[in-house]
Amino acid sequence: MPDDMNQIKGGVHQAVAHDSAARHVSGSAIYVDDIPEPRDLLHAYMGMSDRAHARIKKLDLSEVEAAPGVVSVLSARDIVGENDISPAHTKDEPVFAAEVTEFVGQPLFVVGAETRDQARRAARLAKVDYAELPAITDLDAALAKKATVAPPQELKRGNAAAAIEAAPHRLSGRIRTGGQEHFYLEGQIAMALPGEGDEMRVFSSTQHPSEVQQSVARVLGLADNMVTVETRRMGGAFGGKESQPSLFATVAAMVARDAGRPAKIRPDRDDDMIMTGKRHDFIIDYEVGFDNAGRILGVDYKLASNCGYSADLSAAINGRALFHLDNCYYLPAARMKALPLKTNRPSNTAFRGFGGPQGMAAGERVIDEIAFALGLDPLEVRKRNLYGVGERNETPYGQIVEDNVIPEIIGELEKSADYAARRREIAGFNEKSPYLKKGIALTPVKFGIAFTARHLNQAGALVHVYTDGSIHLNHGGTEMGQGLMTKVAQVVAEEFQVDLEHVVVSAARTDKVPNTSPTAASSGSDLNGKAAQLAARQIKDRLTAFAAEHYEVSADSIEFLPNRVRVGNQEIPFPDLVQQAYMARISLSAAGFYKTPKIHFDFETGQGRPFFYYAYGAAVSEVTIDTLTGEYRVDRVDILHDVGRSLNPALDLGQIEGGFIQGMGWVTSEELVWSDDGRLLTHAPSTYKIPTCGDRPRDFRINLLEGAANREDTIYASKAVGEPPLMLALSVLHALSDAVASVGRHKTCPRLDLPATPEVILAAVARVRGEAQDD
């Protein structure tokens, strides 16, 4: 039997290449900026505020209007609908500042001109008369001021204060985690094309086409059904295109509507970095009580996050930070408070992990502190505090950890990475090496999967089977490089038992699948895979019923085999059966709809089951630091990660590796620097350092946890993989901490803040060495 009769090519669990791979390597994949430009296209550019906080006394745009090539100049007063693009409908995020500007880089107006160069030059000609107002330009100032963009949140379990008070040991401290620029390689971009009447079609590089649709409609004063948004692919997003694209799409649509001509906007990279939100920086204060064995008895966390000038998604991000303070550890008593603080900065936003990494960084710091206080190996303290199986398994928010595989992961990884022997070797190395010091650490990850905003846990998909047997698939998810289109197509190929090449996925479009959720929260394949499966199964059921009737056999005797269907005693090629069904007037198109079961959460009591399941992983990192300069390198990383039964191991490994390196950037080199008057000073890759090829670990070993089918009913028993691996990079931070601690004979916890740049390491070496000498 030929191979394609035994097993389809490209079904689920197969390591097939990204569906656009051939196009990417040949330069023929189309991003928004590559779409052939329509006739009469205008280029838009925005004029920005130069003050962190000021009253706009006068906005004189006369020179902008008179500049060469300028066709359209629009500011707040020209908005026909609402001057609001706040994603959570908090009405605190205008398209253009009208009376008060709240951050450096806030849009004041848009200019549409014949060329991009003309638009950029004209956008600089505005004369703005500002009356300066007091500005809060960093998190410390915000913490002193306590102005918030959303209500404070709290999670509680038991009486933490009493538990800490009664504990044999107590300690407290503070950790700072820095912000992070997304640095999607393709910057923000949108192109709007006016259609008949009020119609507006928008090509947007967005994770959330439906939100862009709603924003454009709201600002233009149109019904949603007048606006269609299309997203074929993004050149990276990482959360930075969840809410941020609305601005660019909206101003392009405003120019297009005003001029009656298509309009495109692509900000320069520096302006993109200045205008858009980033990962929230946090200050987290902790107090913990623990026993002689290092077990946590009670803990108190106070989180302060820098949300920027508006709410954006900050409420949910603060929530997820709280949900991940526990990480893999059982907290018998806990009090956790989050303060979403307002600053005069761009509004911070979603970034891979969505608050989870910040919470987890604090949780791991507490473990480290306990280890130093008791003179134990941090890994031993980690193991003693892990959630149990069947006991010690309730989270501070009331969800039972039912699928705990972390003891197994840590056990396997400890062995495969040879943790104990290497730890001894490193101790020996550090004894003999006066200036170079090594460190090693193992840190685990448990990440909750589901949108904590329950309504977002839904998805739709559309499947058409054409009469030649080829299949067209569309769903609400967007492609940003993660391979979602490939995975969902694999699901459909598997359902129909046809080779993957017969399934084509088209761009996400709001007129094909409506009211979609953002492709975020790692949930893309969980949600859209299920929706597509449900769509495919409807058609399959119709084909089965048709075949049973047509061939007068029982439905039980019909089976979808690779590229053919067994009907009683005969086998019919899939396209032939489809053609017969069409002739018999069977519908060959279906819409599938999925909503995640089991999840619920009461925000009043802080109790419930916000997550459908958890994804787990652990990493061992080894580093070498130069104690004379603070410089370091990552020598080796071993990862064991749980993706359930992988839908596509090649894509999943890519997510783990890429997520880890991005997380490594967050914990090591990516440092955002702001001036006292609220200006971003690191607004280009010349000053903002994302990991490059030379930064990746010298020795990098990644494995997927074997035999780890998801206990919950997810798509082919797989697990989400987008965000969880980012937090594996905390192992690098703790390895650095271990290396620094060696200069003080492991007596002092180095308390490294993030990012642990060479400057931070050098300062920590001096501090730890100093404290050791004081002893």
Next chain:
Amino acid sequence: MAINVSLSVNGQAVSRDVQPNRLLVDFLREELGLTGTHVGCDTSQCGACTIHLDGLPVKSCTMLVVQADGARITTIEGLAPDGDGGDLHPMQEAFRQNHGLQCGFCTPGMVMAGIGIAQRHGLPSNDVIRAELDGNFCRCTGYHNIVKSIAAGAKAMAMTGAKTVAETGGE
């Protein structure tokens, strides 16, 4: 005050009047429709705009068209003239087979840089690739599969003696 430039792009002779401040990448993308060359950072750091100029990889976002007058340029589209339906250059094929991409935005620049590395170093070690690739950013992959792709591509190039269209003069 347009200036006339004549150059060879992917084996084709091109002669145009251009403004003196016209960037090479904009010329390639907007006038010649070669949109496989991407603009990432605008300041020649990310390498998404990497092309070959007289056989060497250069970043086209900070080069003027007039500087390329008389030059021989190869873009990502010139490696496999038949597009994604036809034969791929061994380096392109290596990226495809080794999953050396995710969002794909950096990929054309990576492929062009990878060919340059192979041409300079023959069979480069992983350390050489890591060092040479410092001027090309990828934000998705973590570089592992990119390094693997370049090593595999270099090997395949050595075996086939692959040349780009521009090097063969389009023959």
